[in-house]
Amino acid sequence: MAMNNFKKISEIHEAFDSGTLTPIELVHSYFVEMKSNPLNAFITECQDRALAQAEQLTHDLKSKYQGKTPRVAKPLFGIPLGIKDVLTVDGVRTTCASKILEDYIPPYTATAVQKLENAGAITLGKMNMDEFAMGSSNENSAFGPVIHPTHSDRVPGGSSGGSASAVAAKQCFASLGTDTGGSIRLPASFCGIVGMKPTYGRISRYGQIAFASSLDQIGPMTQSVEDAALLCQIMSGEDPLDSTTLNAPVDDWSESVRAEQRRGVSGFSGLRVGVPQEYFIEGIHPEVKNAIDSIIQKMKSQGAEIVSISLPHTQYAVATYYVVAVSEASSNLSRYDGVKFGTRSAAAREAKSLEDFYKKIRANFGSEVKRRIILGTFALSSGYYDAYYRRASQVRRLMRNDFESAFQKVDVIVSPVCPTTAFKLGEKSKNPLQMYLSDIFTIPASLAGLPCISVPIAKDQEGLPIGLHLIAPRLQETLLFKAGALVELLVGGHTS
Template identity: 45%
Template structure:
């Protein structure tokens, strides 16, 4: 049985050690690919060609003087960074005009750890402004397009990050996930997206949306590469009081090649299908692909049973109340005084008002207003407090289910990628698209989305579909291993956007 997807990161390390390719050659190859695809895909807000090449030359110098064994685990790996993560010396806008021209003096902890491991930052990926959206169309700079169908969205808010990986513009990227913003774009673009347990990865340097929900995580072309990135960025950070003291295991342990798999490699694993995420409200193509994925897990030896989480539907409104309430507080700092764009006016109050009026887009304003309303006197108990109570119930229900199962599964989204503009002006329709993912964030659990099949579009194009695997808190290793076995044995899930053959950049 052939290996379906192999690690590009491992291959780059082998090339460096064998002197087959230099860091400079690898970086230039990917920058060339990035620039060639960018006019169509529009994944990047900014491209860091000069600094990327300088970092690659420095790596080659280290190899010449100290040997390849002195390099970090991500040496010469071209990486994209979602524009909500601070990058020293490189513009960081959160895809909003209010931060246009803002250049941080520091790196986010996750970015700093990638650099310390030898990763090469090739640019900042487009996203929905302040990570508020599900299509990446609310960016103030451009609308990213899905490499599988350029008339469709890549998802959001980490749509630029997912599209960049799918189009082969870089090896992997970092995204942020508040209610599914890594996993839903991974589903739309046919890549792997990993949301870690809340607190597993430092949020220092992440431009906050919902502080009790935000997570930083990787998007990559295969499960092993996502695991390698998580291995690098995970761990306690003194700069983030919410980062966990939990030890970081080796997330790549047990990711054996398919030839070494037993005939039933998931023997003894119990996997629960969340009943409320299948059937009505889910497109026929997604349902069919999910059924096939669940059957495949059973053929691999897993016991697969349905499990009911009755409060699943209550999570969606509770999530939006909590997220918008936290956003209304977090975004109060963008006043035109401390950083970013300033629209001068007659007095300081008018300066605040004019800057925010012109710098924040309609979706961001909508969420700020709704969050402020939910926190206002007379409404706090009715909305925010009640939402937190629902959050506790959702969390308890998911934790209880995971006492009986090693993992829970669901589709990563109810449909395949939307047509451009389809939900842009319909916020309620856009919000409903998060139904599969938001409860994971409310519960603070880890989850991974990986390719599970395709739906044939009316125009004959194949559109990717993702399988979401949810695990126990701080047990990312378990869902990574299950996902890897699925990925390496499910040939029906394998594919590459027809216009963007990544093998040309490998």
Template identity: 75%
Template sequence: MKNSMNTIQEIHNAFDAGTLTPLELTRTYFETIKSSNHNAWITLCEERALKQAEELTTDLKDKHGGKVPREALPLFGIPLGIKDVLTMDGVRTTCASKMLDNYIPPYTATAVIKLEHAGAISLGKLNMDEFAMGSSNENSAYGSVLHPTHADRVPGGSSGGSGTAVAAHHCVAALGTDTGGSIRLPASFCGIVGMKPTYGRISRYGQIAFASSLDQIGPMAKSVQDAALLCQVMAGIDAKDSTTADVEVGDWFQTAIKTKIDDAKGLRVGVPKEYFIDGIDDEVKNAIESMIQKLKSEGAEIVPVTLPHTEFAVSTYYVIAVSEASSNLSRYDGVRFGVRPSEAMKAVTLVDFYKKVRSNFGAEVKRRIILGTFALSSGFYDAYYRKAAQVRRLMRTDFENAFQQVDVIVSPVSPSTAFKLGEKSKDPLKMYLTDIFTIPASMAGLPAMSVPVATDHQGLSIGMHLIAPRFKEEILIKAGRVVELLAGGVK
């Protein structure tokens, strides 16, 4: 099957050999998408994508002599899916919310521009949890996304559409965004690689904000090398995003390709005692411990570390994330942004109008706006937001201390494998705990990755979570690749 090739490299080789063209590949993906009932996509950009693919196909022959210009256009002819939280000029961008059902942005997100400038083709906009708030992709105004292989289960969230689309071969790779685990969790549930780079690595310009101090764009792919390549293309300082950092971007793709199992030797792998707690599925626990053993037998040094403030991670995360969300979502008031339902047009006062417009948000979004509004209100700010910000600093220090002794920290991505649709949607707290292992790295702004290492007895994927120090994507990719090789993934 043309669209089940594992890596961008393989596809480029097929382009070179003349056995495949960008146009054929793009068409095949659209066929797969259309015959699928995963509900992974909200909007397809078929015309736009086919036009891009056609041009690239012509260029390949006429301009590039049939050889993919890998240096200049490293993503030449690679069809991608874009999470519907990222803006594309002239393409409806909904954030999976009824509120933005009719929103057509007049500009394109920096990350998407960079990918397309590198030759990538955007197939369309992927389903997600509304405003990226959720861990199961059940919070979409456009319906739940189904797990790629188990239709009664969730793909994880919030980048559930991205997870399923990549795993079900709807596209080569996809963009997700990660605030507390929204790339890593669905990657783990869907059995693919998901990477959240360091906060400040990739411009957030054009990423519709959920929690600005945590949000980060990242790739979801079938291999560590593809994730590394996408990340490398998107990374770099952007004058439009003041929080991007001027830190050199390495050739991470080459790093991934060159890494061998042998590179496990001397790798110092930290295992935090706080991450191996009661409540983790035995199968998950065993899979991760077995991978740790494999690393050890290949020469890695396994070091027990401690991250003492981990127990406060979920609660502080939810204070900060909901506070920022309540602020970021203020603009959806029906005046400039936000659909005006017909009841709102009958409103007599401005306040009444706001009430009617804003009741259009989904239940989880409303819950978070209300919590965040409370946490920021005068009299409570010190006890909640300020306190959470202080705890966050302590969590950063925890990691800094741990990284004195180790190169990477590993853990499960989530305590369980993909759960059933509806299983946790009535219990927000239970749902929030799904992200217990991914949240700390988000709070500290660290680069982290999910790599599939095993499947449980039902055939559901188990991901290993790797965390590296700030701006050490190089180490993360190297370690991730070792794990991928040890797990018998992409050769």
């Protein structure tokens, strides 16, 4: 087995235990792959920092732990991760894929990253993304687009495109993404890996550079549902540094997944699976539709109860989201005033007025970011606030009510992740509305704050991956991961 070819954390730990692999050898192998296959997935490679971490762990494994991986104390011992460049790491450049933060060295580490590193994970680098996480194709990065891992003419999806492409291409073992309207699940689906967004408030956003604060969540991007569950449970929990984190019990979700794996596909027996009639719209690619229909049939034949449900406000999802998200963005991005951090150009230094100074500083925003700031400022402006922001927030409530009614009848809801497989580079970049419509299936669960996951289930004729989207009720991650694990068993447990 090539050294970077591991699909599960347990396989890596077995290799450590058997003495055939050390953390330092493992880290080296990922850097070799990274350099041999230019996907532009990394904005910053943390080679020195990662090797120092790996050296320490290699030393500890031999001396402190007598060659036995400390799975309980450090469940991510020696696991090399990619961190989306929207999450801060103390002393490591964090750009958010923007020119405005080109040289930003954060003074603190995001809680989620800190928890993973405390559990033994190694940070290989900071992953490319759409600027400020605004995009669905990863073409909006100031550091250039990310390339799809298997089809070089395609996008990897966005905004966590680097995180997805690198995991699929074995340039890191797993990664962190962030999801505001689908930014974990869409690229996971396009690249053929598992991507999960937890319930809003599960994982601290401390150290996550804000886009739309009522929607933003961090989540894992992995090669298996079991590892997504493990990363998610390690990162979850109340954090005094983020007042929106929930004080809710965090179960051993990875153990729940293993229990399902032991039980096998008979676990589908009695599971009530909701299929929203509104999600099978015109415009959905026939191959995507066939793949979803086929997996639903397989679930049924294993004993799942398939229930047709209605989420009547789905058609308003994209409109609602693009008012809410841009309004929050225009407010969040007002902090880029060039005073305490950020790039200060010569033109800004010579500004003649405060307004001119701000304008020169903010000239470093990319075109999509500017579009969203303008749209958000417009939607919040006097005279339009009620018609746009308030109205969209009311429709958002109706969408959440739709889910609450549906979950009276079903345990989980399934749908496609995206109407299509990975589209071509440049195909939608000139038409922002078309790009936004790629998120139609992922947005509703974001607006409602629900946990959801993308699991790869098939490939189209061109070999491009197709993902299944599963949504569970609020705080029901146990159920979500179980259902995800069952789907994985049904398709043979293979990613990418």
